[in-house]
Amino acid sequence: ETGVTQTPRHLVMGMTNKKSLKCEQHLGHNAMYWYKQSAKKPLELMFVYSLEERVENNSVPSRFSPECPNSSHLFLHLHTLQPEDSALYLCASSQEWSQLQPQHFGDGTRLSIL
Amino acid sequence: TQLLEQSPQFLSIQEGENLTVYCNSSSVFSSLQWYRQEPGEGPVLLVTVVTGGEVKKLKRLTFQFGDARKDSSLHITAAQPGDTGLYLCAGAKLNYGQNFVFGPGTRLSVLP
Numbered sequence A: 001e002t003g004v005t006q007t008p009r010h011l012v013m014g015m016t017n018k019k020s021l022k023c024e025q026h027l028g029h030n031a032m033y034w035y036k037q038s039a040k041k042p043l044e045l046m047f048v049y050s051l052e053e054r055v056e057n058n059s060v061p062s063r064f065s066p067e068c069p070n071s072s073h074l075f076l077h078l079h080t081l082q083p084e085d086s087a088l089y090l091c092a093s094s095q096e097w098s099q100l101q102p103q104h105f106g107d108g109t110r111l112s113i114l
Numbered sequence B: 001t002q003l004l005e006q007s008p009q010f011l012s013i014q015e016g017e018n019l020t021v022y023c024n025s026s027s028v029f030s031s032l033q034w035y036r037q038e039p040g041e042g043p044v045l046l047v048t049v050v051t052g053g054e055v056k057k058l059k060r061l062t063f064q065f066g067d068a069r070k071d072s073s074l075h076i077t078a079a080q081p082g083d084t085g086l087y088l089c090a091g092a093k094l095n096y097g098q099n100f101v102f103g104p105g106t107r108l109s110v111l112p
Helices: none
Strands: A004-007 A010-013 A018-025 A031-037 A044-050 A053-057 A064-070 A073-079 A087-094 A109-113 B005-007 B010-014 B019-024 B031-037 B044-049 B055-058 B061-065 B071-076 B085-092 B100-102 B106-111
Touching: A004 A087, A010 A018, A018 A031, A018 A087, A031 A073, A044 A064, A044 A073, A044 B100, A053 A064, B005 B085, B010 B019, B019 B085, B019 B106, B031 B071, B044 B055, B044 B061, B071 B085
Parallel strands: A010 A109, B010 B106
Antiparallel strands: A004 A018, A018 A073, A031 A044, A031 A087, A044 A053, A064 A073, A087 A109, B005 B019, B019 B071, B031 B044, B031 B085, B055 B061, B061 B071, B085 B100, B085 B106
16 A cells, blocks of 8 residues: 555546546655656656645646645646557655655556547 | 666566666766566665665665666565566666656566
């Protein structure tokens, strides 16, 4: 059991749909992350929030829109996605935004774009 | 070109065998982490190494950080089916902010 919960676990959507991924952490952490994990590619950092402020946006297309309403919740809003966006989207949290802090991952949302 | 390379990409062995997987880079890292990811789950942190030459042991797993802090290895003794998974290394660089860059992983399968 991870302490970082992601919903839904699986999502199939058309290219014109709008959906949101949700992440909730019960660890009292101050930093939260979105990663994309594709087949044959390393884990890619997408966004970082520290104390509810976005501190990293790694050249992610605008069709991905993150939201962090409080320190326990993180959303990834999706619209007009492309087939190449099909991947496993992982949320993680850490005590602080620091290289010295371990990251705790959720089990991911498997996203398929038709 | 990936910042972190991992080898081998795939490894299939019999229960009871020993194995070593590698994480290499031309860059120096301030710290390096190893994770294991099982099918259908997120990565789980195994260890963090910080000092060049450091060796850490976790039951049958031995982790070593290279003296120059550019590479690391993970050695598993007497592998068990429960060791099956994707092993990821992640490095933190001094001029890369507070974030980690992940390697592509080694997919290990231990057959009973």
